[in-house]
Amino acid sequence: MNEMRKIYLRRNTLMSIVFEILTIICGFILPRYILLYFGSDTNGLVSSISQFLGFISLCELGMGAVVPASLYKPLAENNQNKISSIVVSAQRFYRFIGILMLIYIAALIAFYPNLVKDSFNFTFTASLIGIVSISIFAQYFFGITYSLLLKADQKQYISFIVNSVTLVLNTLISVALIKWGYSIHTVKLVSAIIFVARPFFLTIYVKKHYALNLEIKYKDEPIKQKWNGIAQHLASTVQEKTDTIILTLFSTLLNVSVYGVYFMVINGMRGLVYSLTAGMSALIGNMLARNEKKELVAVFEKFEWVMHTLTTLIFTITGLLVVPFIQVYTNGISDANDYIVPGFALIMSIAIAARCIQMPYNVVVQAAGHFKETQASAIIEPVVNIMISVIMVFKFGLVGVAIGTLVSMIYRVLYLAFYLMKNIIYIKAGSFFKQLLADSMSAFIMVFSVSFININVDSYIKWIGVAIVITFICGIECIGINIIFYKKYAISSINLFINKLIRTGGR
Incomplete structure (x- = not known):
């Protein structure tokens, strides 16, 4: 580069x-x-x-x-x-x-x-x-x-x-x-x-x-392919707005408000993960334009690992801490108890994590200009979301629309990953499943290891204290798992971080 x-x-x-x-x-x-x-x-x-x-x-x-x-x-x-x-x-x-x-x-x-x-x-x-x-x-x-x-x-x-x-x-x-x-x-x-x-x-x-x-x-x-791009984004926009629209049509404004508050937090974490991809689309597009295939594969593989690892770490922590945060955030509001919905928080955290994991595959597909080729799957995604959400919202409310979102996002990430491997960057499917295994093991160990910590808090100060402890424990465990599965990337990232700290401290 x-x-x-x-x-x-x-x-x-x-x-x-x-x-x-x-x-x-x-x-x-x-x-x-x-x-x-x-x-x-x-x-x-x-x-x-x-x-x-x-x-x-x-x-x-x-x-x-x-x-x-x-x-x-x-x-x-x-x-x-x-x-x-x-x-x-x-x-x-x-x-x-x-x-x-x-x-x-x-x-x-x-x-x-x-x-x-x-x-x-x-x-x-x-x-x-x-x-x-x-x-x-x-x-x-x-x-x-x-x-x-x-x-x-x-x-x-x-x-x-x-x-x-x-x-x-x-x-x-x-x-x-x-x-x-x-x-x-x-x-x-x-x-x-x-x-x-x-x-x-x-x-x-x-x-x-x-x-x-x-x-x-x-x-x-x-x-x-401008119209193919429009079709894809129209489908993406419907996917993004489906939950709120269905809740507006078939539920209450209170549920819309509850959804909005949780989505504000969880989507904020998505934005934080996405911020790390800024410039990657242009970088990969530049490599494709210059036909730098070998360098592209190397950049993509590290990009994929970074996105999977950070997503797993950030959204495991989010899933653990979002309900206590909402509890503090809504303190003093008359209907604050209606905002405590742990099942919804868990499912939405996993769903948005799936959206983040999708990012590296989507970035390369779009940078390569494969809009027409992937258009059908982009349309299927919101259709699946709408069908499941409409069926389940009447019985499960917020949790019902969250399930619809999760299923549709899992479908899309699997499709894009396999499309990329078969049509743009020819890498083995085993590498994708290895990454999912590392993600799953990391999430399971992190959740299990902090299950003894009391996360019922009543102030931002206490929440921050608990968040620091959980983040530290989960961070160490996530690094450990990735040293086992991806030693080269994990060690190089640790060394880069340490070197930056040393350079910063020396100024």
Whole structure:
């Protein structure tokens, strides 16, 4: 790996981690104040609306893999005309998608308030949808093409910096407005104004550092498989939003709120794991564009091990500590007891862990541009989730939708792993099962070894103390298991960590 790629990878990873940590912190703070000042029903309403409007994320990720995949080769070759034509094509496509999204928002404003009319009147809900949609639309639509260009060029850290600043600013101002007695509508409107600033700054940076010709004409479509990418992300978006939508339709806003609080924590851990992959997609895409097959296999195998190992460690700890955290987090809320659902917490932790384990396989498949080839499985995943969740939600509630999510995610990770091994990186299936065995043994030993620790706590200080002890024990055990199964990777990672500590201490 050349030095410049290493620098970009470090920058992307560092800023991604910073952004995800800030996302987790801010994600804990704001819902807590909404729960305290507006109640569970309003928090459930905001969470539900956000999930329904989350389909707008189609604008970011619908071609968020296809556009970078198209850009890797022209960026590697410094083909400015090709880069410009791809950017222009993407901008035209997003204008079309934007019109569809506006129609969707209008339909949501017309019909969604009827789903919650027993708790909120039409005007309250419809106006809140309109306001929240501005915020989400600003984040996912305006300037998205430039964000994807930076991602493909291994400069995603620029986007992370802008996103981090606006995220912190939004949290500080929102909390202040809530404490000063402003309505939820005012709070969300101010958020929308803040998030509109994101694309403004990205546009300035791109125009200053890239020689794009936005007037360029082209005959042949420069972005291949765009509709296959859209189909895949539409399926992915449905998968992400299925649980909340089913709970909104067939359960209560309280259950939506409970789901939202747990998902906030568990998904925050997913974001932390994902932050470690920032830059990997562009790095692997660059290797594929340069046909560096031997180096690609070596990078992938270590990437796979890192993702499996960290996911197993982080989500085992999450599964052990999430309920005690929620217990402290909801202290003082009138219906706090309804938020203690251990079975749901366990299943969702495993389900999101499966999503994280899927990441290395998905990154390579997308970087290789295999969207059409894997489209069917992407559609099957949410179909499985919906079918199982709808059947089970009536009897098992939150646990029912969690089971649907788990089964569908296990299917998808198995499919992608075997597709990758047969069609892109030709490695033996035995290596995948060896990794799953190491994951399973690590998780079992970690859970068994800390089962004697009392995790019933009533304050953040006590929770932090217990978390430190459990994390230390689980960390040592996870390292031990991986020294047995993956001695080379484990020892090299330990040495790298020690060397960094020594260099840091010597400064």
